[in-house]
Amino acid sequence: MVHTRNDCVARDNADPLARMREHFDVPDDMIYLDGNSLGALPHATKDRLRQTIEDQWGLDLIKSWNKHDWYTMPLRCGQKLSKFIGAKPTEVVCADSTSVNLFKLLATALAARSDRKVIVSERSNFPTDLYIAQGLIGMLDCGHELRLIDSDAEIETAIQNDVAVVMLTHVDYRSGRVHDMKAITKKAHDAGALILWDLAHSAGALPVELNAADADLAVGCGYKYLNGGPGAPAFLYVAERLQEHVRSPLSGWMGHASPFDFDASYTPAKGIARNLCGTPPLLSMAALEASLDVMADVNILQIRNKSLELGNLFINLVESRCAAHGFRLISPRDETRGSQVSFAHPDSFPIMQALIDGHVVGDFRSPDILRFGFTPLYTRYVDVWDAVDVLAGIMDSGSWNQQQFHERGTVT
Amino acid sequence: MVHTRNDCVARDNADPLARMREHFDVPDDMIYLDGNSLGALPHATKDRLRQTIEDQWGLDLIKSWNKHDWYTMPLRCGQKLSKFIGAKPTEVVCADSTSVNLFKLLATALAARSDRKVIVSERSNFPTDLYIAQGLIGMLDCGHELRLIDSDAEIETAIQNDVAVVMLTHVDYRSGRVHDMKAITKKAHDAGALILWDLAHSAGALPVELNAADADLAVGCGYKYLNGGPGAPAFLYVAERLQEHVRSPLSGWMGHASPFDFDASYTPAKGIARNLCGTPPLLSMAALEASLDVMADVNILQIRNKSLELGNLFINLVESRCAAHGFRLISPRDETRGSQVSFAHPDSFPIMQALIDGHVVGDFRSPDILRFGFTPLYTRYVDVWDAVDVLAGIMDSGSWNQQQFHERGTVT
Numbered sequence: 001m002v003h004t005r006n007d008c009v010a011r012d013n014a015d016p017l018a019r020m021r022e023h024f025d026v027p028d029d030m031i032y033l034d035g036n037s038l039g040a041l042p043h044a045t046k047d048r049l050r051q052t053i054e055d056q057w058g059l060d061l062i063k064s065w066n067k068h069d070w071y072t073m074p075l076r077c078g079q080k081l082s083k084f085i086g087a088k089p090t091e092v093v094c095a096d097s098t099s100v101n102l103f104k105l106l107a108t109a110l111a112a113r114s115d116r117k118v119i120v121s122e123r124s125n126f127p128t129d130l131y132i133a134q135g136l137i138g139m140l141d142c143g144h145e146l147r148l149i150d151s152d153a154e155i156e157t158a159i160q161n162d163v164a165v166v167m168l169t170h171v172d173y174r175s176g177r178v179h180d181m182k183a184i185t186k187k188a189h190d191a192g193a194l195i196l197w198d199l200a201h202s203a204g205a206l207p208v209e210l211n212a213a214d215a216d217l218a219v220g221c222g223y224k225y226l227n228g229g230p231g232a233p234a235f236l237y238v239a240e241r242l243q244e245h246v247r248s249p250l251s252g253w254m255g256h257a258s259p260f261d262f263d264a265s266y267t268p269a270k271g272i273a274r275n276l277c278g279t280p281p282l283l284s285m286a287a288l289e290a291s292l293d294v295m296a297d298v299n300i301l302q303i304r305n306k307s308l309e310l311g312n313l314f315i316n317l318v319e320s321r322c323a324a325h326g327f328r329l330i331s332p333r334d335e336t337r338g339s340q341v342s343f344a345h346p347d348s349f350p351i352m353q354a355l356i357d358g359h360v361v362g363d364f365r366s367p368d369i370l371r372f373g374f375t376p377l378y379t380r381y382v383d384v385w386d387a388v389d390v391l392a393g394i395m396d397s398g399s400w401n402q403q404q405f406h407e408r409g410t411v412t
Numbered sequence: 413m414v415h416t417r418n419d420c421v422a423r424d425n426a427d428p429l430a431r432m433r434e435h436f437d438v439p440d441d442m443i444y445l446d447g448n449s450l451g452a453l454p455h456a457t458k459d460r461l462r463q464t465i466e467d468q469w470g471l472d473l474i475k476s477w478n479k480h481d482w483y484t485m486p487l488r489c490g491q492k493l494s495k496f497i498g499a500k501p502t503e504v505v506c507a508d509s510t511s512v513n514l515f516k517l518l519a520t521a522l523a524a525r526s527d528r529k530v531i532v533s534e535r536s537n538f539p540t541d542l543y544i545a546q547g548l549i550g551m552l553d554c555g556h557e558l559r560l561i562d563s564d565a566e567i568e569t570a571i572q573n574d575v576a577v578v579m580l581t582h583v584d585y586r587s588g589r590v591h592d593m594k595a596i597t598k599k600a601h602d603a604g605a606l607i608l609w610d611l612a613h614s615a616g617a618l619p620v621e622l623n624a625a626d627a628d629l630a631v632g633c634g635y636k637y638l639n640g641g642p643g644a645p646a647f648l649y650v651a652e653r654l655q656e657h658v659r660s661p662l663s664g665w666m667g668h669a670s671p672f673d674f675d676a677s678y679t680p681a682k683g684i685a686r687n688l689c690g691t692p693p694l695l696s697m698a699a700l701e702a703s704l705d706v707m708a709d710v711n712i713l714q715i716r717n718k719s720l721e722l723g724n725l726f727i728n729l730v731e732s733r734c735a736a737h738g739f740r741l742i743s744p745r746d747e748t749r750g751s752q753v754s755f756a757h758p759d760s761f762p763i764m765q766a767l768i769d770g771h772v773v774g775d776f777r778s779p780d781i782l783r784f785g786f787t788p789l790y791t792r793y794v795d796v797w798d799a800v801d802v803l804a805g806i807m808d809s810g811s812w813n814q815q816q817f818h819e820r821g822t823v824t
Contacts, residue, residue: 097690099664135663252511278509
């Protein structure tokens with residue numbers, strides 16, 4: 001049990017992941033609990049980008065596509081990423097944004113189940129996932145329906161045999177609750193539907209077992225727990241057994257079987273590469289690859305274990321030290337929690353502003369959620385202690401409230 | 413007239429754009445005539461990326477989105493780019509790849525002309541444009557047709573009143589021939605069709621007048637004449653009068669009216685921003701912005717004038733010094749030529765390999781084309797002289813032929 005800050009220091013000293021913090025730029029004057037929104041900068045990324053820009057682009061110019069293996073970067077990043085999501089190296093590729101990749105795979109799923117018209121998702125899903133489904137349905141204009149469920153209990157009844165695809169985010173972006181991937185995938189398959197998982201808040205944060213769950217399709221984000229940098233290219237996964245059946249409607253030249261033959265007709269590449277579209281943003285992708293290289297040897301079970309412990313510690317400390325201040329835990333207490341902890345509070349917005357002013361950076365999510373992400377690679381147990389210390393100070397002194405008036409320009 | 417290398421030196425000395433070369437990394441040991449494929453590295457980009465990575469991402473992390481105006485970068489880049497394409501600052505935004513942007517606008521054009529089923533394009537268009545049209549047609553699966561024309565003479569007959577949208581690349585990627593934007597746009601409009609211009613080989617290379625031509629839609633590339641770096645984000649243009657009618661099927665959260673309200677329903681943003689989709693690749697986009705800043709004060713008419721003169725010089729020198737070697741000019745000699753010069757030759761592939769080995773970098777395009785791009789910002793008249801000198805040496809000595817055997821491993 002942790003009773004003092006020194007107990008936290010002791011835990012950090014015993015932490016097998018502690019050495020990983022040395023690989024990241026983490027500002028001295030900030031406790032950063034928002035790696036679930038933008039991961040920290042690995043040191044290696046700086047030199048990697050300098051090389052890519054100055055030595056490759058600058059000196060070798062167009063020759064770099066071959067000489068420095070730029071062409072294979074999307075597949076190579078996919079291979080390096082595959083171990084974090086329980087996929088084969090040939091089942092993952094990095095490209096575009098999560099939203100664009102979702103469009104590709106959702107379109108392909110509807111085409112593969114053309115006798116069915118329903119997409120099942122959650123009303124609480126990350127909005128861009130719902131928007132992409134809405135855009136696709138509007139474009140196809142042939143009677144598709146987005147069936148939104150409000151609770152897990154409804155999943156059973158929502159997945160009927162009119163469902164083409166079930167599209168869910170594995171870890172809820174607000175509550176941090178983890179879906180049972182295996183059970184829901186089986187439910188979808190039993191109804192004859194495909195499953196499409198969004199792994200935005202999973203990849204790099206906890207073990208994901210796409211193959212073991214027999215998952216069909218997945219997408220995810222490079223800039224959260226994978227530390228690929230702001231707006232890093234996203235990834236997509238297609239199970240090997242489905243790859244030759246998938247035809248991305250975004251059939252750009254990088255997904256062609258022979259892009260440099262300049263045929264007038266599109267012939268999709270073999271395997272996962274057919275899901276590429278245009279020329280990838282190489283500088284952003286080089287940053288993602290640099291981070292994947294830094295993370296190459298980390299053990300995802302060690303990450304998961306520390307993530308849960310950091311979260312448990314945070315929950316215990318907030319509930320003990322801020323007991324009188326009306327925080328309501330909305331994340332699970334058990335292992336169905338991802339790598340974040342969220343509390344609801346009626347004044348969550350000004351409280352988060354005060355925390356940020358106090359150099360503790362989490363984020364606010366509408367309508368009333370304070371969200372704190374724990375990235376075991378660079379977050380220490382003492383950071384959790386210190387963050388709660390700042391929060392307790394803000395709440396005990398009421399300074400968040402002055403902050404609120406100050407922000408509104410109505411100091412009284 | 414240019415008769416000697418010294419004549420070229422004199423022209424460089426008199427060149428009002430000569431000073432711009434100082435803003436770019438151009439390798440000393442290379443004559444780079446492939447800026448139409450990947451533009452050179454502006455010096456300023458190096459420091460800009462270092463700042464974006466180390467000072468912004470590294471130190472301010474998630475706060476950078478507001479503190480360093482990351483959110484507005486796509487619109488800001490669009491504003492800075494608009495002057496190169498004759499558009500209003502509010503008509504352009506940077507996002508995704510050219511292929512993805514083409515998909516968005518082509519889909520929207522078909523939706524806007526839903527009683528028509530034909531897309532007109534050229535068989536010689538850059539393949540990804542045709543592939544995207546094919547992917548879209550396959551996905552919609554409601555009887556659309558891609559009508560490909562083989563010559564300008566056919567445009568008249570191809571644009572009938574069954575045409576929804578005419579999709580053309582302004583400057584042909586092989587021949588470098590420039591379409592008459594105003595005349596073809598009028599032809600499309602007269603037939604009740606929309607026009608969609610691909611400006612990949614135009615933006616930054618020659619004056620483009622989208623507004624003056626009354627063009628509807630356009631896309632283009634950031635990594636060629638705009639020097640935005642490998643795989644730089646692309647841009648798209650929607651005429652002001654059409655913006656509220658456009659609904660991108662790729663309706664991601666960055667195009668939402670209020671992305672941080674996290675509504676479950678998509679409401680498109682006002683204006684050009686509705687064409688954004690997912691989170692942009694910030695590092696790649698920062699490089700594009702750095703280059704646009706370097707180019708902020710250049711006069712596109714000066715660029716155009718020098719570009720034509722460099723090309724004319726190259727044609728004259730190749731035709732005089734390599735007269736016996738069977739090169740056939742396939743680019744126009746007059747002002748309907750863009751910023752590249754292409755020659756056909758039966759042995760173009762090994763000749764280009766020999767040129768590259770001789771540090772003159774152009775590129776090969778199937779089936780038999782040697783392509784040379786002239787970027788007036790960093791290409792000198794002496795570079796043209798020296799490039800032809802190398803080419804003449806290769807042809808006169810027949811060394812490209814030995815090169816060919818060497819490449820095949822059958823040196824005799």
